[in-house]
Amino acid sequence: xxxxxxxxxxxxxxxxxxxxxxxxxxxxxxxxxxxxxxxxxxxxxxxxxxxxxxxxxxxxxxxxxxxxxxxxxxxxxxxxxxxxxxxxxxxxxxxxxxxxxxxxxxxxxxxxxxxxxxxxxxxxxxxxxxxxxxxxxxxxxxxxxxxxxxxxxxxxxxxxxxxxxxxxxxxxxxxxxx
Amino acid sequence: xxxxxxxxxxxxxxxxxxxxxxxxxxxxxxxxxxxxxxxxxxxxxxxxxxxxxxxxxxxxxxxxxxxxxxxxxxxxxxxxxxxxxxxxxxxxxxxxxxxxxxxxxxxxxxxxxxxxxxxxxxxxxxxxxxxxxxxxxxxxxxxxxxxxxxxxxxxxxxxxxxxxxxxxxxxxxxxxxx
DNA sequence: TCAAAACATTAACCTAGATTAAGGTTTTAA
DNA sequence: TTAAAACCTTAATCTAGGTTAATGTTTTGA
Numbered sequence: 001x002x003x004x005x006x007x008x009x010x011x012x013x014x015x016x017x018x019x020x021x022x023x024x025x026x027x028x029x030x031x032x033x034x035x036x037x038x039x040x041x042x043x044x045x046x047x048x049x050x051x052x053x054x055x056x057x058x059x060x061x062x063x064x065x066x067x068x069x070x071x072x073x074x075x076x077x078x079x080x081x082x083x084x085x086x087x088x089x090x091x092x093x094x095x096x097x098x099x100x101x102x103x104x105x106x107x108x109x110x111x112x113x114x115x116x117x118x119x120x121x122x123x124x125x126x127x128x129x130x131x132x133x134x135x136x137x138x139x140x141x142x143x144x145x146x147x148x149x150x151x152x153x154x155x156x157x158x159x160x161x162x163x164x165x166x167x168x169x170x171x172x173x174x175x176x177x178x
Numbered sequence: 179x180x181x182x183x184x185x186x187x188x189x190x191x192x193x194x195x196x197x198x199x200x201x202x203x204x205x206x207x208x209x210x211x212x213x214x215x216x217x218x219x220x221x222x223x224x225x226x227x228x229x230x231x232x233x234x235x236x237x238x239x240x241x242x243x244x245x246x247x248x249x250x251x252x253x254x255x256x257x258x259x260x261x262x263x264x265x266x267x268x269x270x271x272x273x274x275x276x277x278x279x280x281x282x283x284x285x286x287x288x289x290x291x292x293x294x295x296x297x298x299x300x301x302x303x304x305x306x307x308x309x310x311x312x313x314x315x316x317x318x319x320x321x322x323x324x325x326x327x328x329x330x331x332x333x334x335x336x337x338x339x340x341x342x343x344x345x346x347x348x349x350x351x352x353x354x355x356x
Numbered sequence: 357t358c359a360a361a362a363c364a365t366t367a368a369c370c371t372a373g374a375t376t377a378a379g380g381t382t383t384t385a386a
Numbered sequence: 387t388t389a390a391a392a393c394c395t396t397a398a399t400c401t402a403g404g405t406t407a408a409t410g411t412t413t414t415g416a
Contacts, residue, residue: 062311070306082299090307109292121260124302128248129268131309132342133240164310169403171365347373349395
Protein backbone atom coordinates (compact mmCIF):
# COMPACT_ATOMS: atom_id res chain seq x y z
CA UNK A 1 0.00 0.00 0.00
CA UNK A 2 2.78 2.33 0.98
CA UNK A 3 4.77 1.12 -1.97
CA UNK A 4 1.82 1.69 -4.28
CA UNK A 5 1.56 5.24 -3.10
CA UNK A 6 5.25 5.95 -3.61
CA UNK A 7 5.38 4.36 -7.02
CA UNK A 8 2.30 6.29 -8.07
CA UNK A 9 3.79 9.59 -6.93
CA UNK A 10 7.01 8.91 -8.78
CA UNK A 11 5.17 7.86 -11.88
CA UNK A 12 3.04 10.98 -11.98
CA UNK A 13 5.86 13.35 -11.21
CA UNK A 14 8.64 11.95 -13.30
CA UNK A 15 7.27 9.82 -16.07
CA UNK A 16 3.76 10.76 -17.03
CA UNK A 17 4.67 14.18 -18.26
CA UNK A 18 1.87 15.98 -20.02
CA UNK A 19 1.55 19.62 -20.95
CA UNK A 20 -0.53 21.37 -18.30
CA UNK A 21 -4.15 21.79 -19.29
CA UNK A 22 -5.32 25.32 -18.95
CA UNK A 23 -7.76 27.84 -20.33
CA UNK A 24 -6.60 31.32 -21.21
CA UNK A 25 -8.88 33.88 -19.57
CA UNK A 26 -7.04 36.99 -20.69
CA UNK A 27 -3.44 37.80 -21.59
CA UNK A 28 -1.26 36.47 -18.75
CA UNK A 29 -4.18 34.95 -16.92
CA UNK A 30 -5.17 31.28 -16.97
CA UNK A 31 -7.60 28.90 -15.35
CA UNK A 32 -6.49 25.37 -14.36
CA UNK A 33 -8.17 22.32 -12.92
CA UNK A 34 -7.36 20.71 -9.60
CA UNK A 35 -4.41 18.37 -9.92
CA UNK A 36 -2.76 20.17 -12.85
CA UNK A 37 1.00 20.53 -12.51
CA UNK A 38 2.42 23.97 -13.27
CA UNK A 39 6.08 23.19 -12.66
CA UNK A 40 8.33 20.20 -12.07
CA UNK A 41 11.65 20.18 -10.19
CA UNK A 42 14.61 20.01 -12.55
CA UNK A 43 12.89 22.06 -15.23
CA UNK A 44 13.77 25.65 -15.92
CA UNK A 45 10.71 27.74 -15.24
CA UNK A 46 10.71 31.51 -15.54
CA UNK A 47 7.18 32.15 -14.28
CA UNK A 48 5.84 33.71 -11.13
CA UNK A 49 2.24 32.84 -10.37
CA UNK A 50 -0.19 35.10 -8.55
CA UNK A 51 -3.26 33.25 -7.29
CA UNK A 52 -6.51 35.09 -8.09
CA UNK A 53 -8.70 32.23 -6.84
CA UNK A 54 -8.16 28.65 -5.78
CA UNK A 55 -5.23 27.04 -4.03
CA UNK A 56 -1.74 26.03 -5.17
CA UNK A 57 0.98 24.17 -3.38
CA UNK A 58 4.73 23.90 -3.93
CA UNK A 59 6.68 20.93 -2.65
CA UNK A 60 9.92 19.03 -3.01
CA UNK A 61 10.54 15.34 -3.39
CA UNK A 62 13.59 14.33 -1.36
CA UNK A 63 16.25 11.72 -2.09
CA UNK A 64 14.08 9.04 -0.48
CA UNK A 65 11.09 9.90 -2.67
CA UNK A 66 9.12 11.68 0.04
CA UNK A 67 7.13 14.85 -0.55
CA UNK A 68 7.54 17.89 1.69
CA UNK A 69 5.18 20.81 1.16
CA UNK A 70 7.08 24.06 0.93
CA UNK A 71 4.19 26.55 0.83
CA UNK A 72 0.51 26.83 0.10
CA UNK A 73 -0.70 29.83 -1.89
CA UNK A 74 -4.32 30.93 -1.80
CA UNK A 75 -5.97 34.15 -3.03
CA UNK A 76 -3.52 37.05 -3.46
CA UNK A 77 -0.38 35.11 -2.62
CA UNK A 78 2.55 34.62 -4.94
CA UNK A 79 3.64 31.13 -5.90
CA UNK A 80 7.04 30.60 -7.47
CA UNK A 81 10.36 28.84 -7.15
CA UNK A 82 12.83 31.53 -6.09
CA UNK A 83 15.76 29.80 -7.80
CA UNK A 84 17.49 32.18 -10.26
CA UNK A 85 15.72 32.16 -13.56
CA UNK A 86 18.40 30.36 -15.59
CA UNK A 87 18.81 27.44 -13.16
CA UNK A 88 16.73 24.27 -12.71
CA UNK A 89 13.91 24.63 -10.19
CA UNK A 90 13.80 22.69 -6.96
CA UNK A 91 10.06 22.80 -6.40
CA UNK A 92 7.04 21.12 -7.89
CA UNK A 93 3.97 23.32 -8.15
CA UNK A 94 0.44 22.01 -8.63
CA UNK A 95 -3.15 23.01 -7.99
CA UNK A 96 -5.05 21.65 -4.98
CA UNK A 97 -8.24 23.32 -6.23
CA UNK A 98 -9.46 24.63 -9.56
CA UNK A 99 -7.62 27.95 -9.74
CA UNK A 100 -7.32 31.20 -11.64
CA UNK A 101 -3.79 32.46 -11.93
CA UNK A 102 -2.06 35.57 -13.16
CA UNK A 103 1.37 34.93 -14.66
CA UNK A 104 4.45 37.15 -14.40
CA UNK A 105 7.92 36.55 -15.79
CA UNK A 106 10.98 36.36 -13.56
CA UNK A 107 13.09 39.41 -14.35
CA UNK A 108 9.98 41.59 -14.29
CA UNK A 109 9.50 41.46 -10.54
CA UNK A 110 9.04 45.21 -10.42
CA UNK A 111 5.62 44.67 -12.01
CA UNK A 112 4.53 42.77 -8.92
CA UNK A 113 3.20 44.76 -6.00
CA UNK A 114 6.20 45.07 -3.66
CA UNK A 115 4.09 44.28 -0.61
CA UNK A 116 3.39 40.79 -1.97
CA UNK A 117 7.12 40.09 -2.14
CA UNK A 118 7.58 41.41 1.39
CA UNK A 119 4.70 39.21 2.59
CA UNK A 120 6.45 36.25 1.06
CA UNK A 121 9.68 37.12 2.89
CA UNK A 122 7.81 37.40 6.17
CA UNK A 123 6.05 34.06 5.61
CA UNK A 124 9.35 32.34 4.83
CA UNK A 125 11.00 33.87 7.87
CA UNK A 126 8.22 32.55 10.08
CA UNK A 127 8.48 29.18 8.41
CA UNK A 128 12.20 28.89 9.22
CA UNK A 129 11.67 30.08 12.80
CA UNK A 130 8.92 27.51 13.33
CA UNK A 131 10.93 24.66 11.82
CA UNK A 132 13.98 25.48 13.90
CA UNK A 133 12.56 26.19 17.31
CA UNK A 134 9.15 24.58 17.85
CA UNK A 135 7.81 21.10 18.53
CA UNK A 136 5.35 19.39 16.21
CA UNK A 137 2.49 20.37 18.54
CA UNK A 138 3.53 24.03 18.61
CA UNK A 139 3.88 24.13 14.83
CA UNK A 140 0.45 22.57 14.42
CA UNK A 141 -1.20 25.07 16.74
CA UNK A 142 0.58 27.94 15.04
CA UNK A 143 -0.64 26.69 11.66
CA UNK A 144 -4.27 26.43 12.87
CA UNK A 145 -4.11 29.98 14.18
CA UNK A 146 -2.24 31.52 11.25
CA UNK A 147 -3.96 29.81 8.31
CA UNK A 148 -7.45 28.82 9.52
CA UNK A 149 -8.86 29.08 5.99
CA UNK A 150 -6.24 26.68 4.57
CA UNK A 151 -6.94 24.13 7.33
CA UNK A 152 -10.48 23.71 5.99
CA UNK A 153 -9.33 23.13 2.44
CA UNK A 154 -6.56 20.52 2.64
CA UNK A 155 -6.13 16.98 3.97
CA UNK A 156 -4.40 16.01 7.20
CA UNK A 157 -1.72 14.48 5.05
CA UNK A 158 -1.00 17.88 3.46
CA UNK A 159 -0.93 19.65 6.81
CA UNK A 160 1.50 17.08 8.22
CA UNK A 161 3.71 17.48 5.17
CA UNK A 162 3.72 21.27 5.58
CA UNK A 163 4.58 20.95 9.28
CA UNK A 164 7.50 18.69 8.45
CA UNK A 165 6.11 15.57 10.16
CA UNK A 166 4.40 12.35 9.05
CA UNK A 167 0.58 11.97 9.00
CA UNK A 168 1.00 9.35 11.76
CA UNK A 169 2.82 11.87 13.95
CA UNK A 170 0.10 14.47 13.30
CA UNK A 171 -2.58 12.00 14.36
CA UNK A 172 -0.62 11.37 17.55
CA UNK A 173 -0.31 15.11 18.25
CA UNK A 174 -4.04 15.66 17.71
CA UNK A 175 -4.83 12.68 19.94
CA UNK A 176 -2.70 14.11 22.74
CA UNK A 177 -4.37 17.51 22.41
CA UNK A 178 -7.83 16.00 23.06
CA UNK B 179 28.69 25.42 33.26
CA UNK B 180 25.66 24.98 31.05
CA UNK B 181 23.63 27.01 33.48
CA UNK B 182 26.23 29.76 33.54
CA UNK B 183 26.10 29.99 29.77
CA UNK B 184 22.32 30.23 29.66
CA UNK B 185 22.09 32.78 32.41
CA UNK B 186 24.75 34.87 30.75
CA UNK B 187 22.94 34.82 27.42
CA UNK B 188 19.70 35.86 29.06
CA UNK B 189 21.37 38.60 31.03
CA UNK B 190 23.03 40.10 27.99
CA UNK B 191 19.99 39.89 25.78
CA UNK B 192 17.24 40.91 28.12
CA UNK B 193 18.63 42.88 31.01
CA UNK B 194 21.89 44.58 30.15
CA UNK B 195 20.38 46.83 27.53
CA UNK B 196 22.70 49.49 26.26
CA UNK B 197 22.45 51.69 23.23
CA UNK B 198 24.49 50.18 20.40
CA UNK B 199 27.90 51.76 20.03
CA UNK B 200 28.61 52.87 16.52
CA UNK B 201 30.55 55.40 14.49
CA UNK B 202 28.83 57.30 11.72
CA UNK B 203 30.87 57.01 8.55
CA UNK B 204 28.54 58.92 6.27
CA UNK B 205 24.78 59.55 6.19
CA UNK B 206 23.08 56.12 6.58
CA UNK B 207 26.33 54.31 7.01
CA UNK B 208 27.83 53.16 10.32
CA UNK B 209 30.71 51.16 11.69
CA UNK B 210 30.20 48.83 14.67
CA UNK B 211 32.41 46.63 16.78
CA UNK B 212 32.14 42.88 17.09
CA UNK B 213 29.52 41.91 19.66
CA UNK B 214 27.39 45.02 19.25
CA UNK B 215 23.65 44.32 19.16
CA UNK B 216 21.70 46.07 16.40
CA UNK B 217 18.26 44.72 17.23
CA UNK B 218 16.51 42.79 20.01
CA UNK B 219 13.43 40.58 19.63
CA UNK B 220 10.31 42.28 20.95
CA UNK B 221 11.46 45.72 19.89
CA UNK B 222 10.03 47.55 16.94
CA UNK B 223 12.82 48.11 14.46
CA UNK B 224 12.28 49.75 11.10
CA UNK B 225 15.76 49.28 9.73
CA UNK B 226 17.18 47.14 6.96
CA UNK B 227 20.92 46.61 7.13
CA UNK B 228 23.15 46.08 4.13
CA UNK B 229 26.56 44.69 5.07
CA UNK B 230 29.42 46.55 3.36
CA UNK B 231 32.10 44.67 5.31
CA UNK B 232 32.16 42.32 8.27
CA UNK B 233 29.66 39.71 9.39
CA UNK B 234 26.26 39.92 11.08
CA UNK B 235 24.00 37.20 12.38
CA UNK B 236 20.30 37.10 13.20
CA UNK B 237 18.91 34.59 15.65
CA UNK B 238 15.95 33.80 17.84
CA UNK B 239 15.83 32.74 21.46
CA UNK B 240 13.14 30.07 21.90
CA UNK B 241 10.81 29.44 24.83
CA UNK B 242 13.47 27.29 26.52
CA UNK B 243 16.10 30.03 26.24
CA UNK B 244 18.03 28.45 23.41
CA UNK B 245 19.51 30.39 20.51
CA UNK B 246 18.90 29.39 16.90
CA UNK B 247 20.77 31.24 14.20
CA UNK B 248 18.42 32.37 11.45
CA UNK B 249 20.91 33.75 8.92
CA UNK B 250 24.43 35.04 8.60
CA UNK B 251 25.03 38.11 6.45
CA UNK B 252 28.43 38.94 5.05
CA UNK B 253 29.50 41.45 2.39
CA UNK B 254 26.65 42.56 0.11
CA UNK B 255 23.90 40.65 1.89
CA UNK B 256 20.87 42.20 3.49
CA UNK B 257 20.18 41.68 7.16
CA UNK B 258 16.76 42.47 8.57
CA UNK B 259 13.77 41.08 10.39
CA UNK B 260 11.06 40.72 7.75
CA UNK B 261 8.26 41.27 10.25
CA UNK B 262 5.97 44.17 9.15
CA UNK B 263 7.43 47.45 10.24
CA UNK B 264 4.84 48.29 12.93
CA UNK B 265 5.06 44.94 14.74
CA UNK B 266 7.59 43.67 17.28
CA UNK B 267 10.55 41.86 15.74
CA UNK B 268 11.25 38.22 16.31
CA UNK B 269 14.97 38.26 15.64
CA UNK B 270 18.04 39.44 17.46
CA UNK B 271 20.74 40.90 15.25
CA UNK B 272 24.36 41.36 16.28
CA UNK B 273 27.83 41.63 14.79
CA UNK B 274 30.16 38.62 14.73
CA UNK B 275 32.97 40.81 13.35
CA UNK B 276 33.67 44.53 13.27
CA UNK B 277 31.37 45.65 10.45
CA UNK B 278 30.44 48.52 8.20
CA UNK B 279 26.76 48.76 7.49
CA UNK B 280 24.50 50.79 5.25
CA UNK B 281 21.07 51.45 6.73
CA UNK B 282 17.74 51.58 4.87
CA UNK B 283 14.28 52.16 6.28
CA UNK B 284 11.50 49.61 5.92
CA UNK B 285 8.93 51.16 3.60
CA UNK B 286 11.69 52.31 1.26
CA UNK B 287 12.54 48.87 -0.07
CA UNK B 288 12.45 50.19 -3.62
CA UNK B 289 15.76 51.93 -2.83
CA UNK B 290 17.38 48.52 -2.35
CA UNK B 291 18.68 46.74 -5.41
CA UNK B 292 15.91 44.29 -6.28
CA UNK B 293 18.39 41.47 -6.89
CA UNK B 294 19.44 41.57 -3.23
CA UNK B 295 15.85 40.96 -2.17
CA UNK B 296 15.55 38.11 -4.68
CA UNK B 297 18.80 36.62 -3.36
CA UNK B 298 17.33 36.71 0.11
CA UNK B 299 14.22 34.89 -1.08
CA UNK B 300 16.33 32.21 -2.72
CA UNK B 301 18.48 31.79 0.38
CA UNK B 302 15.39 31.43 2.57
CA UNK B 303 13.83 28.93 0.17
CA UNK B 304 16.98 26.81 0.31
CA UNK B 305 17.01 27.12 4.09
CA UNK B 306 13.47 25.74 4.37
CA UNK B 307 14.16 22.94 1.89
CA UNK B 308 17.29 21.91 3.81
CA UNK B 309 15.57 22.00 7.20
CA UNK B 310 12.63 19.94 5.95
CA UNK B 311 14.27 17.26 3.88
CA UNK B 312 17.90 16.66 4.85
CA UNK B 313 19.77 14.97 7.68
CA UNK B 314 22.23 16.84 9.87
CA UNK B 315 25.11 15.45 7.82
CA UNK B 316 23.58 16.54 4.51
CA UNK B 317 22.86 20.02 5.88
CA UNK B 318 26.44 20.31 7.15
CA UNK B 319 27.92 19.31 3.81
CA UNK B 320 25.60 21.68 1.95
CA UNK B 321 26.66 24.49 4.27
CA UNK B 322 30.37 23.79 3.72
CA UNK B 323 29.84 23.85 -0.04
CA UNK B 324 27.51 26.85 -0.18
CA UNK B 325 29.16 29.18 2.35
CA UNK B 326 32.86 28.19 2.46
CA UNK B 327 33.90 31.73 3.39
CA UNK B 328 31.53 31.80 6.39
CA UNK B 329 32.83 28.45 7.64
CA UNK B 330 36.25 30.03 8.21
CA UNK B 331 34.86 32.92 10.18
CA UNK B 332 32.51 31.42 12.78
CA UNK B 333 32.70 28.86 15.58
CA UNK B 334 31.43 25.28 15.41
CA UNK B 335 28.78 26.33 17.89
CA UNK B 336 27.45 28.92 15.42
CA UNK B 337 27.46 26.47 12.54
CA UNK B 338 25.57 23.91 14.62
CA UNK B 339 23.05 26.55 15.61
CA UNK B 340 22.54 27.54 11.97
CA UNK B 341 22.08 23.91 10.97
CA UNK B 342 19.44 23.42 13.65
CA UNK B 343 21.42 20.94 15.75
CA UNK B 344 23.46 21.02 18.96
CA UNK B 345 27.25 21.46 18.96
CA UNK B 346 27.47 17.92 20.38
CA UNK B 347 25.56 16.54 17.40
CA UNK B 348 27.79 18.48 14.99
CA UNK B 349 30.90 16.99 16.62
CA UNK B 350 29.38 13.55 16.18
CA UNK B 351 28.60 14.21 12.50
CA UNK B 352 32.15 15.43 11.87
CA UNK B 353 33.54 12.41 13.67
CA UNK B 354 31.50 10.06 11.51
CA UNK B 355 32.65 11.83 8.35
CA UNK B 356 36.33 11.21 9.17
C1' DT C 357 -21.99 2.43 -9.32
C1' DC C 358 -18.42 0.18 -7.46
C1' DA C 359 -13.65 -1.36 -7.25
C1' DA C 360 -9.25 0.74 -6.54
C1' DA C 361 -6.78 4.22 -4.56
C1' DA C 362 -6.08 7.49 -1.19
C1' DC C 363 -6.88 8.91 3.49
C1' DA C 364 -7.01 8.73 8.67
C1' DT C 365 -6.01 6.61 12.82
C1' DT C 366 -3.87 3.50 16.37
C1' DA C 367 -0.15 0.85 18.05
C1' DA C 368 4.44 -1.46 18.49
C1' DC C 369 8.97 -0.68 17.71
C1' DC C 370 13.15 2.07 16.03
C1' DT C 371 16.52 5.90 15.40
C1' DA C 372 18.52 10.63 14.74
C1' DG C 373 19.59 13.86 17.39
C1' DA C 374 18.89 15.99 22.31
C1' DT C 375 20.43 16.02 26.99
C1' DT C 376 23.66 15.62 30.56
C1' DA C 377 28.14 15.28 32.16
C1' DA C 378 32.99 15.58 32.16
C1' DG C 379 37.70 16.94 30.57
C1' DG C 380 40.81 19.37 27.84
C1' DT C 381 41.68 23.71 24.97
C1' DT C 382 41.21 28.42 23.50
C1' DT C 383 39.62 33.09 24.09
C1' DT C 384 38.54 37.10 26.65
C1' DA C 385 38.82 40.84 29.57
C1' DA C 386 40.30 42.93 33.88
C1' DT D 387 49.16 37.86 32.70
C1' DT D 388 46.03 35.07 34.27
C1' DA D 389 41.51 33.53 36.02
C1' DA D 390 37.04 33.06 34.22
C1' DA D 391 34.35 32.16 30.52
C1' DA D 392 33.54 30.09 26.31
C1' DC D 393 34.55 26.45 23.23
C1' DC D 394 35.17 21.60 21.46
C1' DT D 395 34.83 16.84 21.86
C1' DT D 396 33.51 12.17 23.58
C1' DA D 397 30.34 9.20 25.72
C1' DA D 398 26.17 7.40 28.15
C1' DT D 399 21.41 7.87 28.25
C1' DC D 400 16.85 9.65 26.74
C1' DT D 401 12.96 11.04 23.66
C1' DA D 402 10.28 13.17 19.79
C1' DG D 403 9.04 11.79 15.92
C1' DG D 404 9.84 8.16 12.12
C1' DT D 405 8.76 3.50 10.35
C1' DT D 406 6.00 -0.33 9.66
C1' DA D 407 1.78 -2.54 9.80
C1' DA D 408 -3.05 -3.20 10.22
C1' DT D 409 -8.00 -1.60 10.02
C1' DG D 410 -11.64 1.14 8.75
C1' DT D 411 -13.36 5.23 5.95
C1' DT D 412 -13.68 8.36 2.12
C1' DT D 413 -12.78 9.74 -2.54
C1' DT D 414 -12.09 8.94 -7.30
C1' DG D 415 -12.64 7.74 -11.89
C1' DA D 416 -13.76 4.25 -15.47
